[in-house]
Amino acid sequence: MARVKRGSSHTKHRSGILKQAKGYYAGRKNLIRQAKNAVRKSGQRAYDHRKQKKRTRRALWQVKINAAARAAGINYSTFMNALTKKNILVDRKILATLAEHHPALFDKIVAEVKKK
Numbered sequence: 001m002a003r004v005k006r007g008s009s010h011t012k013h014r015s016g017i018l019k020q021a022k023g024y025y026a027g028r029k030n031l032i033r034q035a036k037n038a039v040r041k042s043g044q045r046a047y048d049h050r051k052q053k054k055r056t057r058r059a060l061w062q063v064k065i066n067a068a069a070r071a072a073g074i075n076y077s078t079f080m081n082a083l084t085k086k087n088i089l090v091d092r093k094i095l096a097t098l099a100e101h102h103p104a105l106f107d108k109i110v111a112e113v114k115k116k
Contacts, residue, residue: 068099
């Protein structure tokens with residue numbers, strides 16, 4: 001029985017890892033052991049940071065809404081609570097966009113919320 005020689009598949013696997021590590025610093029771009037580790041870690045960090053980006057965006061929206069709401073005479077928590085109670089279904093992303101680019105429309109929403 002002939003033995004299986006895996007040189008071509010081995011080389012292909014390594015070259016794939018090195019392609020992913022292209023542009024990395026020092027041995028991380030051309031030494032397979034360091035490149036493998038760097039690629040694995042970068043993939044994990046990319047995954048984590050995609051989640052982190054969502055948290056950061058939401059925090060930014062909250063800051064924008066709070067600033068616009070305070071300018072209109074109401075704080076963030078009271079404003080969001082009143083929106084829920086009045087059953088006004090507008091998410092934070094939309095509210096932040098309105099607060100930043102369409103302040104007159106945002107003020108109308110605040111006025112609606114302030115009504116008894």
